[in-house]
Amino acid sequence: MREYEKTGVLTKKELPSPSKKHLEKGAAILECIQEIPCNPCVDSCPVHAISMKDINAPPVTDFDKCIACTKCVGICPGLAIFVVKVKGDKAWITLPYEFIPVPKVGDTVKAVDRTGMIRGDALVTRVVKSGKTMVITIQVDSSLAMDVRHIWVKP
Amino acid sequence: MRVNGVPNVRTCIAPLKEGISVEMQDKLGELPNATFTEKPKKKITVNVLVIGAGPAGLSAAIESATHGATVLVVDENQVVGGQLVKQTHKFFGSKQERAGTRGIDIAKELEQQVLALQKKSKLRLMTDATVIGCYESTRKFRFGVVERCDYQNRLYEVLTDTAIIACGAMENMLLFPGNDLPGVYGAGAVQTLMNVYGVKPGDRVLMVGAGNVGLIVAYQLLQAGIKVDRVVEAAPTIGGYHVHAAKLRRCGVPIQTSHSIKEVYGDKTVEGAVIVELDAQWKPIPNTEEDIKCDTICLAVGLTPSTRLLSQIGVNLEFIPEAGGYVALHDDSMQTSVKGVYVAGDASGIEEASTAMIEGKIAGLAAAMTLGKTRDRKLLEHYRRELECLRAGPFGEKPRIAKQKITKLVEARHARV
Numbered sequence: 001m002r003e004y005e006k007t008g009v010l011t012k013k014e015l016p017s018p019s020k021k022h023l024e025k026g027a028a029i030l031e032c033i034q035e036i037p038c039n040p041c042v043d044s045c046p047v048h049a050i051s052m053k054d055i056n057a058p059p060v061t062d063f064d065k066c067i068a069c070t071k072c073v074g075i076c077p078g079l080a081i082f083v084v085k086v087k088g089d090k091a092w093i094t095l096p097y098e099f100i101p102v103p104k105v106g107d108t109v110k111a112v113d114r115t116g117m118i119r120g121d122a123l124v125t126r127v128v129k130s131g132k133t134m135v136i137t138i139q140v141d142s143s144l145a146m147d148v149r150h151i152w153v154k155p
Numbered sequence: 156m157r158v159n160g161v162p163n164v165r166t167c168i169a170p171l172k173e174g175i176s177v178e179m180q181d182k183l184g185e186l187p188n189a190t191f192t193e194k195p196k197k198k199i200t201v202n203v204l205v206i207g208a209g210p211a212g213l214s215a216a217i218e219s220a221t222h223g224a225t226v227l228v229v230d231e232n233q234v235v236g237g238q239l240v241k242q243t244h245k246f247f248g249s250k251q252e253r254a255g256t257r258g259i260d261i262a263k264e265l266e267q268q269v270l271a272l273q274k275k276s277k278l279r280l281m282t283d284a285t286v287i288g289c290y291e292s293t294r295k296f297r298f299g300v301v302e303r304c305d306y307q308n309r310l311y312e313v314l315t316d317t318a319i320i321a322c323g324a325m326e327n328m329l330l331f332p333g334n335d336l337p338g339v340y341g342a343g344a345v346q347t348l349m350n351v352y353g354v355k356p357g358d359r360v361l362m363v364g365a366g367n368v369g370l371i372v373a374y375q376l377l378q379a380g381i382k383v384d385r386v387v388e389a390a391p392t393i394g395g396y397h398v399h400a401a402k403l404r405r406c407g408v409p410i411q412t413s414h415s416i417k418e419v420y421g422d423k424t425v426e427g428a429v430i431v432e433l434d435a436q437w438k439p440i441p442n443t444e445e446d447i448k449c450d451t452i453c454l455a456v457g458l459t460p461s462t463r464l465l466s467q468i469g470v471n472l473e474f475i476p477e478a479g480g481y482v483a484l485h486d487d488s489m490q491t492s493v494k495g496v497y498v499a500g501d502a503s504g505i506e507e508a509s510t511a512m513i514e515g516k517i518a519g520l521a522a523a524m525t526l527g528k529t530r531d532r533k534l535l536e537h538y539r540r541e542l543e544c545l546r547a548g549p550f551g552e553k554p555r556i557a558k559q560k561i562t563k564l565v566e567a568r569h570a571r572v
Contacts, residue, residue: 005392005393010401034397037247037551039248055249055544112407113405131245131257133245
């Protein structure tokens with residue numbers, strides 16, 4: 001039994017680990033490690049950076065190809081794709097969001113990690129609609145780049 | 156519940172109307188003699204009768220009708236789509252199965268296709284109607300169908316060459332003290348209230364079961380602004396997809412595996428629940444009880460295929476745990492032991508909407524082939540391969556085992572004959 005099967009939270013060793021160079025360029029982090037029959041992310045990628053051996057295999061990102069366009073973020077039915085970009089002491093995380101109220105660009109929201117813990121403040125820098133899923137980019141401290149995966153907006 | 160003096164009415168799907176009388180029913184009601192608006196009964200003759208307008212039934216109806224068969228679709232709800240109408244989340248799968256589309260939008264697409272076929276008189280859709288049984292007949296199958304019209308009934312005699320039974324499944328209940336208190340719901344009921352009727356089922360929910368249904372409904376409760384205290388799961392691991400569990404965890408909802416509900420308490424409605432940790436043998440561990448304050452218990456502990464009509468028709472049923480209970484034995488064209496009677500979707504074994512749609516297509520196409528309307532074996536093989544593909548992963552293991560067992564039992568019965 002793997003720990004995440006009990007907790008619902010992935011640990012560092014199960015997560016993809018893009019290099020510093022890749023993170024500076026921006027990388028789509030696919031937090032989808034189970035064999036689920038699902039592949040819309042593969043079709044959504046304009047540069048074919050996401051691949052899959054067959055429909056049940058977990059998807060893999062080629063970080064060299066990924067252009068961090070964030071198209072896959074709003075497509076993934078499991079809301080499991082995040083695009084992370086790091087520059088100096090700042091990081092930009094693009095995540096899917098399906099709650100109301102929807103924050104506006106310039107709002108300060110709470111940055112939340114995979115366990116639901118508030119880890120600090122985040123500045124909303126972009127809000128785009130993908131169907132009914134909102135694709136939101138936040139700016140956080142670069143130390144939180146691989147931990148923050150959700151936001152909490154004060155109603 | 157009793158409506159206008161008629162007992163055993165499923166009030167959750169009965170239309171509310173000015174002047175009707177709705178009463179609580181405390182024991183088995185005495186059935187009144189049925190009265191019908193028109194006598195003699197109306198007769199409908201078709202090639203294919205599809206029972207149930209969920210993902211499987213609608214797919215079957217579309218497939219049969221596009222291949223030239225005359226089709227009647229009957230569903231007891233007022234809207235078509237079955238469970239799809241409450242699925243506000245995006246579906247998994249591949250492009251062909253409309254991956255990334257929300258269930259409610261898939262229902263709309265299927266409905267539009269059905270209505271287009273109805274416009275061309277290739278198909279007839281009858282909602283708010285119940286198939287009451289299959290009766291003796293010399294040549295064709297003879298079904299009784301009752302259509303509700305403003306709380307009056309119209310009886311139809313349906314004569315059909317083939318029948319596709321896609322009537323879905325029923326939610327499982329759990330046995331614990333207090334499970335009859337108002338506030339204890341099945342997950343499907345919570346979804347209907349919340350996503351179809353726009354009614355908040357409660358303010359603070361305890362979710363029981365961490366399969367995909369439990370995880371998805373818990374997330375939808377959060378989206379509706381309802382607090383989910385936690386999810387408890389009796390098994391040692393989360394049964395649903397990790398990505399669904401991850402969505403809940405980052406919203407701050409704890410998931411406790413090896414935990415179950417011990418009892419629910421409250422004066423007139425649910426006021427709280429006691430949960431308990433389970434050991435490796437699923438036995439409660441003493442002194443691990445925890446009291447949770449909540450007003451709603453949501454049970455997502457599996458489904459059982461609806462087989463009552465199949466049983467009345469007399470098809471061979473077998474108990475297959477991996478399929479969720481008794482299921483009709485069927486071949487790879489979804490045909491049961493009674494020639495001309497097909498099954499599809501959850502009624503043939505509990506699975507996903509994506510596979511239900513393909514099973515529906517297979518049954519619909521196979522029925523059209525039996526009727527001599529088409530000979531497209533290639534298309535049939537294509538659908539079978541799609542189905543195999545979707546079941547190939549670890550999450551397809553249960554239905555895969557169920558279908559293998561069904562195939563073996565069918566072969567064994569053939570060998571005996």
